[in-house]
Amino acid sequence: MSLTRQNARDPDGFPVRGLAVTYGDRQRLERHTHPWAQLVYAASGVMRVSTPAAAWLVPPTRAIWVPGGTPHEIEMRGRVAMRTLYLAPPDPDPRLQACRAIEVAPLLRELILHIVRLERLEAGRADHDRLEALLLDLLAAGETAPLQLPLPGDARARGLAERILGDPGAAASLEVLAATSGASLRTQQRLFQAETGLSLEAWRARARMQQAVVSLSAGASVTQTALDAGYQSPSAFIAAFKRAFGVTPARFRAN
Structure with a gap:
């Protein structure tokens, strides 16, 4: 069955809908679900998107x-x-069956904004069918960005994870953070390794790299980005960033 025929099953005849909403700082859309797939994108600002797993x-x-x-x-x-x-x-497509971060190239960005302006695509309209097909092709073939952070299920470990995510660049040691989480540092280290596949130290480092990507995308200098991500030494930050992403922060920002 083709994508167009499958999507035409939407009872209202609109296989793609767009929504434009502006939110203030720290506003939150509580955990919810809906039968439609969603592409979560912000033309400006930064969002934290969480599922039970990541x-x-x-x-x-x-x-x-x-x-x-x-x-x-x-x-x-x-x-x-x-x-x-x-x-x-x-239709089932292995590239669209799981949550993932997608690089938004200029063509995809303009297509998203165009469909949002239209508000919806109408099944059976040739021009809308072409837009839908292009959108699905770009999403399925889109490069996956290395931004996923697995989340632990244990309540104690999840609490510590939320604390770190709230301020990835905080200077507090893991021992200090663990002391307020209801479990010892050793227990937290065991939980993180078992439930996320990462050591607690590696998990925090990845959270800091997420913060670094956000800061660089906002135009921050490499030095400021290093501080935002909890590094006192720009050289140590540059080395860590290159290990994580394969390029220097300056090259990443230029892409």
């Missing part, structure tokens, strides 16, 4: 693909101009 810190150069039926919540960091799309469930 969290992403999303700058305007990225979007999060959330398949239909996936519980998720969204928190705004600063003023956020959300431009999101809802899509009727497409």
Whole structure:
């Protein structure tokens, strides 16, 4: 069955809908679910998107693909101009069956904004069918950005994870943070390794890299980005960033 025929099952005849909403800092969309898939994108501002399994810190150069039926919540960091799309469930495609962060290239960005301005695509209209097909092709083929952070399920570990995500660059040691989480540092280290596949130290480092991507995307200098991500030494930050992403922060920002 083609994507167009599958999407035409939408009872209202609109396989893609667009929504433009502006939110204030720290506004939150509590955990919810809906049958339609969602492309969560912000033309400006930063969002934190979380599912029961993972969290992403999303700058305007990225979007999060959330398949239909996936519980998720969204928190705004600063003023956020959300431009999101809802899509009727497409044919099974391994690239669209799980949540992932997608690089938003200029063509995809303009297509998202265009569909949002239209408000919806109407099934059976040739021009709208072409837009839908292009959108699905770009999403399925889009490069996956390395921004996913697995979340632990244990309540004690989840509490510590939320604390770190709230301020990834905080100077407090893991021992100090663990002391307020209801479990010892050793217990937290065991929980994080077992439930996320990462050591607690590596998990915090990845959270800091998420923050670094957001700061760089907002135009911050490498030095300021290093401080935002909890590094006192820009050289140590540059080395850590290159290990994580394969390029220097300056090269990443230029892309």
